[in-house]
Amino acid sequence: MRVNNGGVFILDGGEVSNNATVGTAVAVANGGGVRIEAGGMFDMRRGTIFGNSGLNGGGVFVTGTANPGIFRISNGTIYGDGILVDVDLRNTSRTPGSASLSNAGTSLRGTFANGDFTQLGVLTTTAETIEVEDGVLQ
DSSP, X not given: OEEOTTOEEEEEEEEEESOBOOSSOXXXXXXXXXXXXXXXXXXXXXXXXXXXXXXXXXXXXXXXXXXXXXXXXXXEEEOOTTSOSOGGGSOEESSSOSSBXXXXXXXXXXXXXXXXXXXXXXXXXXXXXXXXXXXXXX
């Protein structure tokens, strides 16, 4: 899933799974599950992201320098390297960031209420599993 130029992707349940980027060019190889580029936004309200692969940010990759992409999560799980499950279920990448990787983008956790997002914290580059319940990182 690629989100850019004012696009918004809302995951409110369900899953993003078993996707892979093709090639090694950075412009197309990052973000196997969801890639948020300049001007794009991904709101993860519930759901699971697993089994995706990319050069960087196998699960979620956020980029954009002039107008950074934004990833906001209030509830849900992104399977990373730290979870004890079959390796095929994990998001994978060649560098750290199999769960989430920000490259000049913004990754936030918090809560949604009546369509408004309240930030409770920031997610940094991680290769571990990200699990958020009611805006709280587990």
